[in-house]
Amino acid sequence: MTLYTDWRTLPQAVRGNAVALGNFDGVHRGHVHLLESLKMARPDCPPAVVTFEPHPRAFFRPQDPPFRLMRADMRAQALSEQGVDHVVQIPFDATFSHSGPRDFVRDVLIGGLDVAHVACGADFAFGHRRTGDVVLLESLLGQHGVGVSIVPQLSDASGPISSSRIRRLIQEGYPERAAELLGRTWSITGEVVQGDQRGRLLGFPTANIALGDYIEPARGVYAVRVRLPDGRDVPGVANVGRRPTINDGKESRLEAHLFDFDEDLYGQTLSVALVALLREEKRFKGLDELKAHIACDVVQARACLERHSAC
Numbered sequence: 001m002t003l004y005t006d007w008r009t010l011p012q013a014v015r016g017n018a019v020a021l022g023n024f025d026g027v028h029r030g031h032v033h034l035l036e037s038l039k040m041a042r043p044d045c046p047p048a049v050v051t052f053e054p055h056p057r058a059f060f061r062p063q064d065p066p067f068r069l070m071r072a073d074m075r076a077q078a079l080s081e082q083g084v085d086h087v088v089q090i091p092f093d094a095t096f097s098h099s100g101p102r103d104f105v106r107d108v109l110i111g112g113l114d115v116a117h118v119a120c121g122a123d124f125a126f127g128h129r130r131t132g133d134v135v136l137l138e139s140l141l142g143q144h145g146v147g148v149s150i151v152p153q154l155s156d157a158s159g160p161i162s163s164s165r166i167r168r169l170i171q172e173g174y175p176e177r178a179a180e181l182l183g184r185t186w187s188i189t190g191e192v193v194q195g196d197q198r199g200r201l202l203g204f205p206t207a208n209i210a211l212g213d214y215i216e217p218a219r220g221v222y223a224v225r226v227r228l229p230d231g232r233d234v235p236g237v238a239n240v241g242r243r244p245t246i247n248d249g250k251e252s253r254l255e256a257h258l259f260d261f262d263e264d265l266y267g268q269t270l271s272v273a274l275v276a277l278l279r280e281e282k283r284f285k286g287l288d289e290l291k292a293h294i295a296c297d298v299v300q301a302r303a304c305l306e307r308h309s310a311c
């Protein structure tokens, strides 16, 4: 998979492909269904994705709380795992946001990519003030002889599978249900930063990761699996929250304690998969009580991870 961030200078290999359009936050089962529909419509063309960064919602409402399910690099990797060879990630800036729907089709899809076919969801809206819809997209591309697959949202018993539904499940503390819709356990990827060096004193060192642009999951203690840069998967337990016992936590962060592990992790990029929520974050009377409770969390997390791996 190759990632391109300038649609004006795309090489020949990216032209003449079948293209799926969208934000693809989470690369969930609905997105995979869209990609499968694209591959079925044009089995003769390599599949490509045109997406945007930052997410348009973050560009228009920067004051809103973070909401991302996935970092852009992890999105590109997940798309690659679905057989996407080319990801065109358009920088969503003020100039781009002002281009109209006709500009987008003429300049990007035809001029930049010379698309052979396009697939998108029925609710795909594009161009300045979201004035372009799928009917306009079909009509504009039809003038160039390009077909469009408008793919209905994939649904389960509770309704359509969408990034916003997955976000709600994560915020409300249902990582297992979120995983069903994603097709994989939801994980947070980030660099391990320095904390207060208190974890080691407690007997439970924790790798601290800032939530950054990620949506804040329900605060509490989770059974986790931690993917290290060298590919090792280490079971562990993590706290997400503001650490009310210590009372110095101004912002919520993720702290993972890895089982049977004693290596320096500072500066490394980890992916922490939140498997199950074990309990809410609490304010304890003191560090001894916190320490005793973390020991119980470890036992519970180990049992929980064993149950999950047995499934």
Ligand SMILES: Cc1cc2nc3c(=O)[nH]c(=O)nc-3n(C[C@H](O)[C@H](O)[C@H](O)COP(=O)(O)O)c2cc1C
Pocket: 195, 196, 197, 198, 199, 200, 202, 204, 206, 208, 221, 237, 238, 239, 242, 243, 244, 245, 246, 247, 255, 256, 257, 280, 281, 282, 283, 284, 290, 294, 297, 298
């Ligand atoms: C499994 C686990 C559960 C935790 N639960 C709580 C909690 O309920 N309340 C709280 O205030 N802090 C909780 N913590 C956070 C600890 O206060 C924190 O990890 C410790 O102070 C170390 O901080 P440091 O990494 O900045 O040194 C928990 C940490 C772990 C690893």
Ligand SMILES: Nc1ncnc2c1ncn2[C@@H]1O[C@H](COP(=O)(O)OP(=O)(O)O)[C@@H](O)[C@H]1O
Pocket: 192, 193, 194, 195, 196, 197, 198, 199, 200, 201, 204, 205, 206, 207, 208, 256, 257, 258, 259, 260, 261, 262, 263, 264, 265, 266
């Ligand atoms: N089992 C482990 N789980 C998590 N971190 C570990 C573990 N063993 C060693 N470490 C290292 O210890 C650091 C955390 O120690 P801690 O005292 O909690 O410091 P900090 O407050 O900086 O997070 C981690 O960033 C990592 O480099």
